[in-house]
Amino acid sequence: MNNFVFQNPTKLIFGEGQIARLAKELPRDKKILVTFGGGSVKANGVYDQVVEALKGFDYLEFWGIEPNPKVETLRKAVEICKAEGIGFLLAVGGGSTLDGTKLIAAAAVIEQDAWELVCNPKVYGGTLPFASVITLPATGSEMNRGAVISNVATGEKYAFYNTFPTFSILDPTTTFSLPPFQVACGLADTFVHVMEQYLTTTGISPLMDRWAEGVLQTVVEVAPKVRENQNDYDAMATYMLSATMGLNGFIAMGVPQDWATHMIGHEITALCGTTHGQTLVIVLPGVMNEMREQKSSKIVQFGERVWGITEGTTDERIDRTIAATEEFFRSLGLATRLSELGIGEDVVEEIVRRFRERGTLLGERANVDYAIVERVLRQRM
């Protein structure tokens, strides 16, 4: 096991009716900015519950944080924080709303522009405290420090790290009305988050392996129930908890990670606007196949413990494991080939060009170069 430092102070408040606890958790001596995405929280009743809980608090509303939150939008909220003396931020919505709020909270306490924080972490000078009510289980943002921020003007999209949310409220009933495609992408995103922390060298931490496999097994088991009936409280609660536990550091203690699939997926989103979770399920089987020798031991373990594949040669087991993984993604109703989405040769060439020019090396051992990326993408056409 590698040495590690783990800490995650976020207070997780989980269950039906918990949005009312905002009245207890929010500070009464600070002016609060409540941030929202589009209007879905008005349609599903979340907004009404929040307003009810916030009676008697001093707060403002900021609307319009979009999926893949744009720094151009977030700057407006930063101005409001500074002008209005905001002391606490509450994000209400999906992971993007919270991601954007993480940047607003940090940008509100410095003089530099918000995008500076993304490009140059040294500018970070602390943060306003922030919390969330999360309605779309996928990103894990509710219990981690990360955010992904886009800049329309420069065509860039990068990760940013703030501190952890003070608290996050997760009420599974808020997911009942989510569009099924978003749910499918959320399940896929959760699955691939775990894979990126798991599909590395074997034997580093048997316990972390078991916990990663535990999230994968749970997602695989609950996915058909979720797909069948989005009003199944227990199924949605299990999906929601799995999404949070998939990316809050709990399965990452003392183990290496490998985010190659995400890095390649981000480029597809950047070029084609494809939903994040959808890109991941296209890319992952290709990465597994290209890394089949280096990762053979872990792929075999994954196949055995998650898909029950216990027979055949190593190569046969790896083939069947990759096929089972792709089959699971297809069972979610997602495409697993670029061509299904009309993504062609030109996009592949542009992505390969970008990785070649940047000299980016991906993966656990930083040995996934542009040539391997090209082979991954060509087999996913």
Add this chain to the structure above:
Amino acid sequence: MNNFVFQNPTKLIFGEGQIARLAKELPRDKKILVTFGGGSVKANGVYDQVVEALKGFDYLEFWGIEPNPKVETLRKAVEICKAEGIGFLLAVGGGSTLDGTKLIAAAAVIEQDAWELVCNPKVYGGTLPFASVITLPATGSEMNRGAVISNVATGEKYAFYNTFPTFSILDPTTTFSLPPFQVACGLADTFVHVMEQYLTTTGISPLMDRWAEGVLQTVVEVAPKVRENQNDYDAMATYMLSATMGLNGFIAMGVPQDWATHMIGHEITALCGTTHGQTLVIVLPGVMNEMREQKSSKIVQFGERVWGITEGTTDERIDRTIAATEEFFRSLGLATRLSELGIGEDVVEEIVRRFRERGTLLGERANVDYAIVERVLRQRM
């Protein structure tokens, strides 16, 4: 899934050489009381590492916190805290040293006697911050709020809850020199902690089930390696991490618990001085057998996923699961029958008398009364 609130802010600092990080983590503007148990930390080099890291800090040492820490001892440390203006506590040793320190830290900031805190939680008035260097993996105290405190004068032993440790440092090399019996009891304690959070109603949280089973599977796999070679770093690290993850709330989100085995075990320790982990492995198979109808579904799941028992009638599977569990405890070199430790009829009668007089009802559904306790103990003779 049940509604829940989860929060665990402890910073976990894990790995070889991490004791040196004390110099970075401890406050320089506060007077520190460093608490110890007996002298084992002087023999294994931990004390020297702590003293080296504490160069330049303003600190005092307090020695002599015993296994099953006694309030009589802890009061002396409370007096020192008050007289010397101590502002931070660092426990160095096993779970008992830290348990005792949790009480010292809370008693140092109130006027009432320390035992008042144990008997009447309303007396709690905050705490001095505290942290730990843990050298015996077992109790999980390093990442939870709990402590168990004894009172020699009154013959009582109760749980006490403070806040979480600020940080805990776990260096697996500090466990290399532990007495093998302590290691066996630590493995057993970890296993039973998980069972008490797991062996309840099925289907409440599939993810928490998987994570609990993951700790159990890991402990079962690593135990022979630990028993064979206590200098195996990876094995000891896995055991150490499992002990912490077994009782820090990570496997307890939204699920019921059932601490009947611990409650019965505590009585054996109180009457006979038997080591805690040793009592648990005697009691657990009896509790499983007595609760075999109520818990049949979970026992079958446990048998299948942890012991690979997949065939036979439900009753046969339960029998084989209980037998496999007892066999595992015996493989640790522990006794699994009261008679092996010379504990006889008189002790059983006294324990049953106590439960009858107190009217205590144990278990997930509070339906384990003195009559069931008697049946449990008689079959473990």
